[in-house]
Amino acid sequence: MLDYDKEAERYDALRGGEARAAAAADAVLSLIPGGARDLLDVACGTGLVTRRFPAARAGLRVTGADLAPSMTRMAATRLPGAVVRADSRRLPFGDARFDVVVSVWLLHLLSGPGDVRTVVGECARVLRPGGVYITSVHKGASHNVGSDIDAVLAARPPSPVPDAPADVTACATGHGLLPAGQARFRGHGQGRSPRRTITDLRRGWFVTLPPGEPLAEEFAARLAELPDQDRPRPDPVFTLHAYRKPALTP
Numbered sequence: 001m002l003d004y005d006k007e008a009e010r011y012d013a014l015r016g017g018e019a020r021a022a023a024a025a026d027a028v029l030s031l032i033p034g035g036a037r038d039l040l041d042v043a044c045g046t047g048l049v050t051r052r053f054p055a056a057r058a059g060l061r062v063t064g065a066d067l068a069p070s071m072t073r074m075a076a077t078r079l080p081g082a083v084v085r086a087d088s089r090r091l092p093f094g095d096a097r098f099d100v101v102v103s104v105w106l107l108h109l110l111s112g113p114g115d116v117r118t119v120v121g122e123c124a125r126v127l128r129p130g131g132v133y134i135t136s137v138h139k140g141a142s143h144n145v146g147s148d149i150d151a152v153l154a155a156r157p158p159s160p161v162p163d164a165p166a167d168v169t170a171c172a173t174g175h176g177l178l179p180a181g182q183a184r185f186r187g188h189g190q191g192r193s194p195r196r197t198i199t200d201l202r203r204g205w206f207v208t209l210p211p212g213e214p215l216a217e218e219f220a221a222r223l224a225e226l227p228d229q230d231r232p233r234p235d236p237v238f239t240l241h242a243y244r245k246p247a248l249t250p
Contacts, residue, residue: 018048019188024238025052027185028102031134031242036099037061042088042123043106047075063098065091089118096128104240107163108139116162117171124175130247133177137165137241142187147233149192152222156215157208168241177243184239191232194223 028049032039037059041050044064054062064079065086066072076083086092088106101123110116123133140159144150161167169179192200198220202211209216 020186020190021048021052023185023188024049024104025056027183027238027240028104028134029053029056030183031132031181031240032057032060032100033130033132036131038098038128039063039100039102040065040091040093040098040123040126042086042091042101042103042119043067043109044075044083045071045105047078047083049104050075051078089115089122091122091126093126095125097126099128099131101127101131101133103133103135104238105136105139107135107137107168108161110162112160112162113167116167117174120168120171120177121175124172124177124245127177127245129245131245132180133172133243133245134240135163135168135243137163137168137239139163139238142236142238143190143192145191145234145236147192148226149194149197149223149233152219152226153197153206156206156219159206159208165239165241169243172241172243177245180242180244182239182241184237187236187238189235191235193228193230193232194226195229196232198223 039053039060039062041053041062041064044050044066047064050062050064054060062079062082064075064083065088066075066083067085067087069085072083072085084092088103103119103123107116107119110119127133138161140161200206201209201216201220201223204211209219
């Protein structure tokens with residue numbers, strides 16, 4: 001597992017920068033109702049995506065939350081006075097506080113189904129009736145683009161999938177949220193090359209291949225045998241699911 005506190009300084013550069021941020025923000029915005037006024041971005045990271053929401057939607061007030069201190073410091077420079085350090089399992093906000101809650105690239109990092117239920121429950125709790133929760137699903141599968149790199153990595157021990165779409169939907173409906181749409185976007189600049197994949201492997205990107213272990217080095221050797229070591233393969237395509245909290249009936 002990557003240390004996202006240490007990862008903050010290079011996070012944007014290694015993940016497509018402004019191009020990916022624009023694609024992600026546009027996809028999220030396509031699922032937000034026109035009358036929304038208060039948005040919470042859970043696991044906002046460096047704020048590169050978060051700052052695009054109020055810029056694109058006049059009158060939209062945005063709050064960012066992240067657990068990693070370095071991430072929140074960077075996000076705070078982009079959204080002054082609107083970023084808090086918080087654990088997504090215990091959000092420091094009252095019930096029914098936001099019209100929109102977003103958690104992109106978060107659920108796949110959680111330790112298991114219990115944490116996913118807790119986080120989705122917290123997002124549902126702080127959502128107002130009629131509001132929308134938007135989250136990414138099955139992030140790991142998004143990176144499998146059918147390349148020669150994927151063919152090598154297919155033999156690695158399988159990773160857990162805490163953000164499987166059916167499981168996320170079950171958690172959402174269990175907390176009273178109803179499916180309300182989907183969107184997809186391209187992870188510009190995130191297409192893997194063999195050399196970059198070896199670097200990611202050796203810094204802990206693949207949870208079932210701990211850095212320094214013999215098995216990890218076996219996969220590094222296989223990746224090093226691929227042609228075009230610096231040519232990026234196709235970009236991943238990420239999927240968002242939206243869930244609506246039913247409005248109160250009069």
